[in-house]
Amino acid sequence: MAIGIGLLGLGTVGAGVAAILASPEGRHPLVGELVLRRVAVRDPARARAVSLDPTLLVTDPRLVVDDPAVDIVVEVMGGLEPARSLILQAIAAGKSVVTANKAVIARYGEEIAAAAADRGVYVLIEAAVGGGIPIIEPLKQSLGSNRILRVSGIVNGTTNYILSRMAAEGAAYADVLADAQRLGYAEADPAADVQGGDAADKIAILAGLAYGGSIERSAIPTEGIDRLEARDVTYANQLGYVVKLLAVAERFEASASPESADNNVALDVRVHPTLLPRSHPLAGVDGVNNAILVEGDPVGQVMFFGPGAGAGPTASAVVADILNIAGIRQLGAPAGALDPLLAASRWRQCSLVDSARTRHRNYVRLLTRDEAGVIGKIGTAFGTAEVSIQSIVQYEASATASASSSGAGSGAGNGAEIVVITHEVEEARFRQALAAITALPEVETVAACLRTL
Amino acid sequence: MAIGIGLLGLGTVGAGVAAILASPEGRHPLVGELVLRRVAVRDPARARAVSLDPTLLVTDPRLVVDDPAVDIVVEVMGGLEPARSLILQAIAAGKSVVTANKAVIARYGEEIAAAAADRGVYVLIEAAVGGGIPIIEPLKQSLGSNRILRVSGIVNGTTNYILSRMAAEGAAYADVLADAQRLGYAEADPAADVQGGDAADKIAILAGLAYGGSIERSAIPTEGIDRLEARDVTYANQLGYVVKLLAVAERFEASASPESADNNVALDVRVHPTLLPRSHPLAGVDGVNNAILVEGDPVGQVMFFGPGAGAGPTASAVVADILNIAGIRQLGAPAGALDPLLAASRWRQCSLVDSARTRHRNYVRLLTRDEAGVIGKIGTAFGTAEVSIQSIVQYEASATASASSSGAGSGAGNGAEIVVITHEVEEARFRQALAAITALPEVETVAACLRTL
Numbered sequence: 001m002a003i004g005i006g007l008l009g010l011g012t013v014g015a016g017v018a019a020i021l022a023s024p025e026g027r028h029p030l031v032g033e034l035v036l037r038r039v040a041v042r043d044p045a046r047a048r049a050v051s052l053d054p055t056l057l058v059t060d061p062r063l064v065v066d067d068p069a070v071d072i073v074v075e076v077m078g079g080l081e082p083a084r085s086l087i088l089q090a091i092a093a094g095k096s097v098v099t100a101n102k103a104v105i106a107r108y109g110e111e112i113a114a115a116a117a118d119r120g121v122y123v124l125i126e127a128a129v130g131g132g133i134p135i136i137e138p139l140k141q142s143l144g145s146n147r148i149l150r151v152s153g154i155v156n157g158t159t160n161y162i163l164s165r166m167a168a169e170g171a172a173y174a175d176v177l178a179d180a181q182r183l184g185y186a187e188a189d190p191a192a193d194v195q196g197g198d199a200a201d202k203i204a205i206l207a208g209l210a211y212g213g214s215i216e217r218s219a220i221p222t223e224g225i226d227r228l229e230a231r232d233v234t235y236a237n238q239l240g241y242v243v244k245l246l247a248v249a250e251r252f253e254a255s256a257s258p259e260s261a262d263n264n265v266a267l268d269v270r271v272h273p274t275l276l277p278r279s280h281p282l283a284g285v286d287g288v289n290n291a292i293l294v295e296g297d298p299v300g301q302v303m304f305f306g307p308g309a310g311a312g313p314t315a316s317a318v319v320a321d322i323l324n325i326a327g328i329r330q331l332g333a334p335a336g337a338l339d340p341l342l343a344a345s346r347w348r349q350c351s352l353v354d355s356a357r358t359r360h361r362n363y364v365r366l367l368t369r370d371e372a373g374v375i376g377k378i379g380t381a382f383g384t385a386e387v388s389i390q391s392i393v394q395y396e397a398s399a400t401a402s403a404s405s406s407g408a409g410s411g412a413g414n415g416a417e418i419v420v421i422t423h424e425v426e427e428a429r430f431r432q433a434l435a436a437i438t439a440l441p442e443v444e445t446v447a448a449c450l451r452t453l
Numbered sequence: 454m455a456i457g458i459g460l461l462g463l464g465t466v467g468a469g470v471a472a473i474l475a476s477p478e479g480r481h482p483l484v485g486e487l488v489l490r491r492v493a494v495r496d497p498a499r500a501r502a503v504s505l506d507p508t509l510l511v512t513d514p515r516l517v518v519d520d521p522a523v524d525i526v527v528e529v530m531g532g533l534e535p536a537r538s539l540i541l542q543a544i545a546a547g548k549s550v551v552t553a554n555k556a557v558i559a560r561y562g563e564e565i566a567a568a569a570a571d572r573g574v575y576v577l578i579e580a581a582v583g584g585g586i587p588i589i590e591p592l593k594q595s596l597g598s599n600r601i602l603r604v605s606g607i608v609n610g611t612t613n614y615i616l617s618r619m620a621a622e623g624a625a626y627a628d629v630l631a632d633a634q635r636l637g638y639a640e641a642d643p644a645a646d647v648q649g650g651d652a653a654d655k656i657a658i659l660a661g662l663a664y665g666g667s668i669e670r671s672a673i674p675t676e677g678i679d680r681l682e683a684r685d686v687t688y689a690n691q692l693g694y695v696v697k698l699l700a701v702a703e704r705f706e707a708s709a710s711p712e713s714a715d716n717n718v719a720l721d722v723r724v725h726p727t728l729l730p731r732s733h734p735l736a737g738v739d740g741v742n743n744a745i746l747v748e749g750d751p752v753g754q755v756m757f758f759g760p761g762a763g764a765g766p767t768a769s770a771v772v773a774d775i776l777n778i779a780g781i782r783q784l785g786a787p788a789g790a791l792d793p794l795l796a797a798s799r800w801r802q803c804s805l806v807d808s809a810r811t812r813h814r815n816y817v818r819l820l821t822r823d824e825a826g827v828i829g830k831i832g833t834a835f836g837t838a839e840v841s842i843q844s845i846v847q848y849e850a851s852a853t854a855s856a857s858s859s860g861a862g863s864g865a866g867n868g869a870e871i872v873v874i875t876h877e878v879e880e881a882r883f884r885q886a887l888a889a890i891t892a893l894p895e896v897e898t899v900a901a902c903l904r905t906l
Binding site: 016020026027028029030031126132133137141144146281284297298300301302303304305306307310311312313315317319322324327331332333334337338339340341342347 | 737
């Protein structure tokens with residue numbers, strides 16, 4: 001039973017999908033049932049990595065969506081519009097959709113899911129998170145018996161590449177970024193990657209699947225790596241940690257027990273550079289790789305690791321989704337009936353907890369006067385604010401560090417650097433403590449403040 | 454729509470499954486549709502970790518299989534019989550089956566799959582490999598667009614625990630095994646684990662799914678860790694490797710290109726202690742954890758990591774399978790229709806390649822006379838046999854090592870140990886070279902021979 005595929009976009013991922021469909025030998029036999037019917041491209045004359053029958057190419061994407069020979073629409077054009085509208089039009093036409101578009105799903109996922117549920121079609125998004133790593137389908141189809149406690153991941157390959165090199169070479173962020181851009185690991189405009197927006201898109205998607213309810217993408221506290229200094233990566237390393245850009249969605253512990261409060265789950269969702277103990281399963285994930293750690297009851301910790309981007313891996317995930325839809329079609333079920341696991345409709349309310357109430361460990365680097373007793377005063381100030389400290393270490397401040405502290409205060413060149421790692425503390429209390437410490441005459445500035453696992 | 458579940462067995466995994474079904478709150482809402490109808494146990498009077506309505510318990514498993522209120526039969530009793538017969542009886546009664554029984558599936562998988570396909574029911578086995586790690590479903594539902602090149606895994610937690618401790622403590626195999634038995638990480642009869650049989654069961658199952666054809670379980674070359682010496686773990690470590698019990702199923706490279714020879718794929722499948730470079734993704738998997746690395750075109754390398762055993766993780770996987778069947782039932786498809794991905798029927802022939810033709814790197818430890826020129830002679834002998842060497846290192850043989858060499862030959866106490874790591878070489882040629890080296894008057898014995906990645 002041939003199944004017609006329509007492609008919106010023929011960039012690297014689209015070409016990768018077309019290449020798989022054109023060479024079914026040695027893959028699951030269902031791949032051989034998929035027939036590429038129509039492909040929307042901006043410029044049909046452009047040379048491409050994959051050779052396609054030129055009569056398949058059209059410039060108007062509506063011709064793909066409306067083609068009666070197209071059963072499944074694959075959106076790999078990217079961007080918010082016209083991608084969102086085309087996805088909705090395909091749904092309205094009764095066609096299941098496969099998309100790699102994390103930005104659209106993170107922002108309009110609820111609207112799209114509601115339309116798909118109404119029309120009885122699937123919108124599958126395995127390629128939107130983690131490139132080739134199976135993570136969306138396992139969350140939907142293999143972990144549904146669990147109460148999910150935490151999902152944490154390295155979900156942006158560009159920033160992980162930069163952080164891996166900063167750690168290995170002690171290099172500065174700006175230098176590594178420039179090199180990554182030269183090598184094609186970072187975009188000319190790297191904002192979405194380095195400021196954490198891409199990771200926030202992805203954790204919004206993962207949280208929705210893991211907890212069964214949508215959260216507001218724009219409300220996710222997001223901090224990137226673009227202000228991270230090399231010395232903090234180095235100090236973290238000396239203290240037994242590696243710095244990773246983590247995207248985290250966890251149940252807020254102060255909320256009721258996992259069994260209760262079932263209809264409104266409070267989540268602590270966030271993206272920020274994080275110190276991980278070197279023994280943490282995510283600490284060894286280097287370069288452009290991604291990994292997602294899922295913690296649930298009763299499964300414990302399971303981790304999914306692999307290439308987070310690239311034409312081949314992403315196309316693998318897109319075709320996996322197509323195969324899932326194709327496999328279900330073979331059943332001959334009544335039109336409009338949906339497998340609730342694959343459809344992954346929302347089944348409860350989720351809300352973001354006020355971040356002032358969340359609890360974390362913290363790494364703080366202070367620039368201070370180089371005087372006897374400073375460590376004692378800082379320790380006392382944290383203690384007065386009821387913040388317990390795991391370690392406090394004094395380093396000699398170099399000229400570089402003093403320069404980056406905006407030269408405020410007394411004789412920066414002669415200052416000291418003090419790094420504090422706290423035990424877990426409520427964010428509001430920690431901020432209070434930090435305000436009190438900043439007010440000490442010996443403390444020039446808070447040069448860095450990072451979350452710590 | 455309530456779905457009736459019948460349990461065969463109420464040991465640790467069965468009790469874990471019952472506990473999930475009894476507490477659906479906070480899990481996927483489909484869990485709430487599952488109703489435990491009947492449970493076969495050996496001794497209904499026995500005290501159990503989970504409290505069940507005693508009227509559900511029966512001692513005759515046929516009463517579970519035949520109960521018309523039971524839609525899905527869950528076999529968690531273990532052992533070959535009566536498990537195999539009960540699975541076949543459930544299939545004959547038109548019921549889908551979920552089982553955690555790797556021994557039955559590795560040996561009778563083909564018979565069981567054929568019966569299930571005939572009757573139009575599913576037999577799902579996520580819990581049979583990797584405990585709670587989603588690996589069976591991702592192989593079936595997320596990686597079908599790939600040509601699989603290699604599946605390699607740490608799939609036995611007991612041996613990984615023993616190897617991790619041998620590496621960390623330099624301890625002897627027998628001592629760590631005894632300790633593992635005391636701590637409950639190893640069975641009183643550890644043969645299936647330490648001799649590699651359990652890992653061979655699991656790689657047989659993974660190979661069938663990854664390559665789409667069954668292989669003969671009994672023909673898998675299998676070597677356990679029961680003759681591994683602590684000094685080899687230590688030397689490997691000094692040379693930059695860790696020793697893991699790997700189960701591997703890879704396409705035989707000398708066979709035709711991935712695209713061709715589609716109907717008969719030659720596989721190199723094996724289980725043996727293996728030296729992994731410390732940077733290998735599987736090298737950091739310690740303790741009772743499992744991990745499976747899948748390499749495919751175009752996905753590249755993806756890895757699945759987590760707890761390889763235990764009541765909770767294994768029950769998580771069993772209930773995942775139940776949910777998959779329950780989800781498909783919601784579609785109202787005609788009876789007997791199967792999703793080809795979930796059913797995972799075989800689609801080509803696979804055969805095991807003659808192991809003499811396979812190619813590997815090797816670690817060899819030789820006990821030799823402590824004379825000038827021995828390294829040269831060994832190097833020359835390998836060279837004459839056209840085996841290239843990556844490294845050759847001489848150690849002083851301790852009294853212990855000499856004793857374990859069965860005291861053959863000249864003044865063992867004064868001997869030397871020479872460790873050779875070869876480049877990749879055909880197994881037959883390597884064995885020839887080893888025979889020539891053993892014949893050298895300076896070489897007392899081949900004390901260890903391990904594969905190396």
